[in-house]
Amino acid sequence: MLPHAPSVLQDWHHPLSWRDWAASPRTRTTEPRAVGGAIVQRWESSARRMEQPPLDHHYIVVHLGGDKRVTRRHADRSLVRDVRNRGFSTIAAGSSYSWRTEGPIAFGHVYLEPEWYAQTIAEAFDRDPARIALDEEVGSFDPLIGQLLAALVQASGTSDVALMQQEAALDAVLMRLFERQSAAPHSLERMLITAASVRRVCDYIAAHLDSAMTLDELARIAGYSRFHFARGFRAATGMPPYAYLIRRRIARACELLAARDEPIAGIAAATGFASHAQFSSRFRQVTGLAPTAWREMLR
Secondary structure (H helix, E strand, O other): OOOOOOOOHHHOEOHHHOOHHHOOOOOEEOOOEEEOOEEEEEEEOOOOEEEEOOEOOEEEEEEOOOOEEEEEEEOOEEEEEEEOOOOEEEEOOOOOEEEEEEOOOEEEEEEEOHHHHHHHHHHHHOOOHHHOOOOOEEEEOOHHHHHHHHHHHHHOOOOOOOHHHHHHHHHHHHHHHHHHHHOOOOOHHHHOOOHHHHHHHHHHHHHOOOOOOOHHHHHHHHOOOHHHHHHHHHHHHOOOHHHHHHHHHHHHHHHHHHHOOOOHHHHHHHOOOOOHHHHHHHHHHHHOOOHHHHHHHHO
């Protein structure tokens, strides 16, 4: 569920109540999507100038559509940056700025609930959450962060990308960003999880292949934080949780295609895929064949 009520803390605004700058009739936007403790949304052709009030969320902007020039102004101070496509800016909760963009108007916002962000980073890096802050940057560029953010906001506009996959992309962005800002890379030795935890998760996945799953849900079953679980599961199995889930679903689908004459859409639903199209796409990625071709081959 997405929160809708604005915060009253120090007259700070909830990000979903800040929309005046997007009122242009040419504006194209996706619906806001909750991903973990974040809200993700993509915008195009909105206003070149915007007045940003103090928000009760941190937020990350990924600048899309091509290179551009961004000016940030506060009081009598201005900061001007030439920003590469897929560059990013970070704004801490409570900040207030005037912005101007010269160039393509296309970008994504990832709003971060501050306590959730602090707890996520604290668990991953063994830090005191009270000491976790988001440093502000304008027009920075990191190829990995840019690619992940672009994929994340693109996925926010479609139902064909699983929430677990989006959560993994968001986690990777936050960890990489914190490493850049703190110059304190994490220790892979802390990313191990027990064999018993891996078995519990694998057994749960096998028993619920037709159900939607999130990283938080699997992490709770394993008994670790989401980030620790994702890294530890990959170290133990050789693949991220989402990739493992997809392969188990496709393996089950192969069994059903061989055993039943059920329509493809029914098998897609029985193995947890949101649509026939999503199932066919993932099936082809894993097996190299369309589901119908696989069934014909078996016959």
